[in-house]
Amino acid sequence: MNSIKNQEPTSETIRLEARFQNYVDGENKVEPKDWMPGAYRKTLIRQISQHAHSEVVGMLPEANWIGRAPSLRRKVALLAKVQDEAGHGLYLYSAAETLGVDRRELLEELLAGKAKYSSIFNYPTPSWADMGAIGWLVDGAAIANQVMLCRTSYGPYARAMVKICKEESFHQRQGYEIMLYLSKGTPAQKAMAQDALNRWWWPSLMMFGPNDAESPNSAQSMRWKIKRKSNDELRQEFIDKTVPQAEFLGLSIPDPELRWNEARGHYDFGPINWEEFKQVVAGNGPCNRERLEARRKADEEGRWVREAANAYAQKQAQRRAQTSEVA
Amino acid sequence: MEFSPDLRTQHLLHLADNALILGQRLSEWCGHGPVLEQDIAIINTALDQIGQARMLYQHAGKGMNPALDEDQLAFFRTENQFLNFTMLELPNGDWAQTLVRQFFFDTYNYLQYERLTESSDPALRAIAGKALKEIGYHAQFSAEWVIRMGDGTEESHKRAQDAVDRLWPYTGEFFESDGFSAEAAVRRAAPLPSDLQPHWEEKVDAVLVEAGLKKPVLQWFQTGGRKGQHTEHMGYILAELQFLPRLHPEAQW
Ligand SMILES: [Fe+2]
Numbered sequence: 096m097n098s099i100k101n102q103e104p105t106s107e108t109i110r111l112e113a114r115f116q117n118y119v120d121g122e123n124k125v126e127p128k129d130w131m132p133g134a135y136r137k138t139l140i141r142q143i144s145q146h147a148h149s150e151v152v153g154m155l156p157e158a159n160w161i162g163r164a165p166s167l168r169r170k171v172a173l174l175a176k177v178q179d180e181a182g183h184g185l186y187l188y189s190a191a192e193t194l195g196v197d198r199r200e201l202l203e204e205l206l207a208g209k210a211k212y213s214s215i216f217n218y219p220t221p222s223w224a225d226m227g228a229i230g231w232l233v234d235g236a237a238i239a240n241q242v243m244l245c246r247t248s249y250g251p252y253a254r255a256m257v258k259i260c261k262e263e264s265f266h267q268r269q270g271y272e273i274m275l276y277l278s279k280g281t282p283a284q285k286a287m288a289q290d291a292l293n294r295w296w297w298p299s300l301m302m303f304g305p306n307d308a309e310s311p312n313s314a315q316s317m318r319w320k321i322k323r324k325s326n327d328e329l330r331q332e333f334i335d336k337t338v339p340q341a342e343f344l345g346l347s348i349p350d351p352e353l354r355w356n357e358a359r360g361h362y363d364f365g366p367i368n369w370e371e372f373k374q375v376v377a378g379n380g381p382c383n384r385e386r387l388e389a390r391r392k393a394d395e396e397g398r399w400v401r402e403a404a405n406a407y408a409q410k411q412a413q414r415r416a417q418t419s420e421v422a
Numbered sequence: 423m424e425f426s427p428d429l430r431t432q433h434l435l436h437l438a439d440n441a442l443i444l445g446q447r448l449s450e451w452c453g454h455g456p457v458l459e460q461d462i463a464i465i466n467t468a469l470d471q472i473g474q475a476r477m478l479y480q481h482a483g484k485g486m487n488p489a490l491d492e493d494q495l496a497f498f499r500t501e502n503q504f505l506n507f508t509m510l511e512l513p514n515g516d517w518a519q520t521l522v523r524q525f526f527f528d529t530y531n532y533l534q535y536e537r538l539t540e541s542s543d544p545a546l547r548a549i550a551g552k553a554l555k556e557i558g559y560h561a562q563f564s565a566e567w568v569i570r571m572g573d574g575t576e577e578s579h580k581r582a583q584d585a586v587d588r589l590w591p592y593t594g595e596f597f598e599s600d601g602f603s604a605e606a607a608v609r610r611a612a613p614l615p616s617d618l619q620p621h622w623e624e625k626v627d628a629v630l631v632e633a634g635l636k637k638p639v640l641q642w643f644q645t646g647g648r649k650g651q652h653t654e655h656m657g658y659i660l661a662e663l664q665f666l667p668r669l670h671p672e673a674q675w
């Protein structure tokens with residue numbers, strides 16, 4: 096009873112689904128060989144592969160500054176950070192593969208423009224300060240989401256997240272440290288930091304996804320304990336945590352409506368421009384084309400390399416087979 | 423920058439510049455590798471190279487008067503003050519050019535660093551001890567790729583042979599043994615480069631044979647790197663590498 100072919104709501108399926116829900120409600124981890132509802136599997140494949148694509152596409156805006164990092168220490172740290180993101184991509188593709196898809200198939204969907212990845216990476220990095228803002232805000236927002244996912248109900252995903260979270264918090268500290276140097280630096284450096292915060296603040300808030308009322312799949316994901324907090328809850332947590340950090344830097348958050356609400360015990364904030372979000376998701380962000388083109392170019396130019404590696408591996412296997420026949 | 427380092431410093435800068443310029447080049451692959459695993463692997467090599475450059479700059483800078491730090495040496499010297507091999511500043515080209523260059527240089531570098539672990543300069547000896555292990559991995563990785571490409575498909579073979587032919591003329595520079603290299607050998611701080619040549623050729627020949635690639639027959643080699651004379655590509659590398667700290671010379675990052 097490893098899998099079910101389709102979703103006929105037979106009494107058997109209903110029984111299995113009830114048992115599954117019970118199992119998840121008991122805070123048990125679902126493992127690859129366990130029975131799971133088709134929709135649960137599908138949701139996870141979509142979510143984990145989008146997450147993997149985000150790590151890989153997310154390398155590009157930061158790779159943009161490796162060659163121009165302003166000190167050798169920063170260069171090494173940035174290079175290592177972007178390498179970590181590649182590693183995150185690998186862990187996540189492997190987690191997705193435990194659900195019966197293969198990485199190449201997922202990659203083809205990305206390259207064909209059919210799969211989504213986090214929209215934040217469709218924004219440009221014109222300034223060194225963007226390396227600070229991305230680490231601080233983008234990795235920061237990612238952590239809020241990923242800390243929650245360390246307890247997600249699907250075992251391989253949860254375990255991948257535990258590894259990833261450790262590195263992400265390191266990235267965030269590194270990004271914040273860049274911002275600290277800039278904001279305590281020369282007037283030009285401080286202006287650079289403020290400009291980066293201005294550009295990254297709102298897109299970072301959008302990373303948590305639409306408001307709960309506009310996010311119909313969220314409720315089911317919460318029932319399955321894939322998610323444990325709603326988009327709005329995570330967004331609020333992130334804002335509450337980040338505002339004092341910005342204050343410490345002496346930078347101002349570009350939201351005139353941002354203020355502490357004593358009664359709620361949270362910061363109130365202004366309306367998010369969901370039209371911009373929709374447009375960027377739909378492919379109309381400033382860098383959507385460039386990002387996909389860069390991935391396609393790498394994939395196409397890498398084809399002969401992958402073919403060579405396969406051909407050589409096959410020849411070696413044949414040679415080994417021949418020598419063992421002779422022997 | 424007013425800059426006239428003695429021969430000892432020049433030798434250290436030569437080692438450091440090789441590592442930095444190669445690391446800078448390799449890091450261009452970041453996010454653009456042929457497959458995720460190889461992207462990660464090539465970034466590893468880049469990280470090791472830049473890490474080695476930092477240790478060497480710190481060592482070189484400490485001995486200067488006035489002392490300079492690693493960033494002053496990396497970001498505020500001009501093109502003619504860089505003493506790296508010209509091969510290392512060439513554009514990456516395709517995976518074949520990158521890995522064949524890596525193979526030629528790693529093989530040389532391994533032999534060199536093996537001897538540097540016995541250097542009369544204790545700090546250099548310590549740096550070499552750490553670097554040698556890394557360079558050993560690089561050399562194995564690049565040799566494996568040369569064999570894989572040479573013995574892979576028709577296309578990979580052709581690309582690998584093209585890379586060998588294109589890069590071979592730059593290998594002559596490795597073994598030039600005058601100036602600071604001669605002085606370092608006299609001090610027993612480093613091997614005389616020409617002493618490494620027979621071992622290098624032996625190793626390179628063996629890998630090329632296994633890969634089914636032809637060694638070019640050539641008597642004329644490029645030169646200049648050790649004397650601060652570079653290819654047309656070097657200026658662009660430095661423009662990218664150095665522009666930000668030079669734009670804000672008073673800034674801390
Ligand atoms: Fe990541």
Ligand SMILES: [Fe+2]
Pocket residue numbers: 180234262263266
């Ligand atoms: Fe990260």
